[in-house]
Amino acid sequence: MKMLNRYVEQTLKIFSNADSIMIVDENAIIRYYYTKYPDVSALKGTDVLGKKLLDAYPYLTEESSYIMQCLRTGKSFMNCEQTFTSFLGTTIHTISSEIPIHDGGKMVGVADIAIYLDKPIEKKNLSIEFNTDQYLNQNNGYDLEDIITQDPNLNDIKEKIRLSSDSDAPVLVYGKTGTGKELIVNAVHKCSSRHDGPLIVQNCAAIPATLLESILFGTVRGSFTGASDTMGLFEMADNGTLFLDEINSMELEAQAKILRAIEEQKIRRIGDKRVRDVNVRIIAAMNEDPLECVKQRKIREDLYYRLSVIRYDLPELKERRQDIPLLMEYFRKELNQKLNKNIIEYSDQVKRVFMNYDWPGNVRELKNVIEGAYHLNYGATIDVENIPKYMLDNIDIGKIVIEDTSDKSLEELVSEFEKKLIETKYVENDRRLSRTAKALQISKQGLWYKIRKYNIDQKY
DSSP states (O other): OHHHHHHHHHHHHHBTTOSEEEEEETTOBEEEEEESOHHHHOOOHHHHTTSBHHHHSTTOOTTTOHHHHHHHHOOOEEEEEEEEEOTTSOEEEEEEEEEEEEETTEEEEEEEEEEESSSSSOOOOOSOOBOHHHHHOOOOOOOGGGOOOOOHHHHHHHHHHHHTTTOOOOEEEEOOTTSOHHHHHHHHHHHSTTTTSOEEEEEGGGSOHHHHHHHHHEEOTTSSTTOOOEEOHHHHTTTEEEEEETGGGSOHHHHHHHHHHHHHOEEOOBTOOOOEEOOEEEEEEESSOHHHHHHTTSSOHHHHHHHTTEEEEOOOGGGOGGGHHHHHHHHHHHHHHHHTOOOOEEOHHHHHHHHHSOOTTHHHHHHHHHHHHHHTOOSSEEOGGGSOHHHHHTOOGGGOOOSOOTTOOHHHHHHHHHHHHHHHHHHHTTTOHHHHHHHHTSOHHHHHHHHHHTTHHHHO
């Protein structure tokens, strides 16, 4: 259901002229129903949600329903005439497209996108159009200064972005969910010689494989039923940057075509004989380890090496705990302005919890937790009762002891806690850098930086 809900959001954005959208799961049960013209369909979502498709439309059969055919074969059907008669007796004439929905290689449902032939408006356009321009060009304007950090690894990435500002080489960004891949991508684009060109963004996991090729390369009129002359993302990104997020979710056949386009800087629209020149820089991102993706055949080896000419590996928040107080203050000021509040501080207990928690959702989770605390707080201090219980369940607060905290700043508390923790683990692991870094779940480079910062090596 979570996958289907995410697909609904993307579908509503992509198909700009749809009159109705229905999504069924793999068992042909209707999970989502939307109509722009309820007077024509005489149906509401409450009438059909949870019903089996053939119960809601009893005059359809396994053979006459394109949705059922799509479920059975896994093939999409584009711009087909279909007549629906519902269990209420209402008949609707449509041009519809059925698109399979996949999650992890498994088909989990079908989306039916339709326009009504008998609605009370002119019937000029009887095919589904992609509203790509509206949702794909998402240059948020972030630059290097928006990347808030004291972490040596992340600062090293920022410096490399500056040094490679004149480069047009492909870039691969690897980071777990919430580590800030979008910030890095926007910074790379803004620092490059292409900063005046478009930054086109596409999440490869959000679009079915059957549609991805036409979205990337475009179509020509007549290439399939209802197809029109449509510019693809490569053409939209001409003289700019194309960001392909979660590229490891793309099918291998499509990856081969991406590789050819990168190497040749030429594309051919679907159904077209003409080859078009494009001048596009590619940035790709993955939230899984790239080399593991190569081993597991989630990403082509040749495409991986082509994309990783420049590669940035983003540290998780638990590897850059010194940034937590900086980010807490940044989000406090941002949310005060956004929500018109005047939160002035975090309690000492909240500071300790935040520093001791592992943040599996990284910076995004930190921001969401703080924003949630704002909505539960009516005073000037964010206290422990304002933060989620699951965080407290994963922490033994009684073991987080920092003495004499009354007049210390958040940064001082964080430094003291971090120093004590590193000292303890360093001694426990016989002053071996690799073992200590593994125990703390940070890189050896990051650990060595902290050891020198706190003069720990000199003490032992």
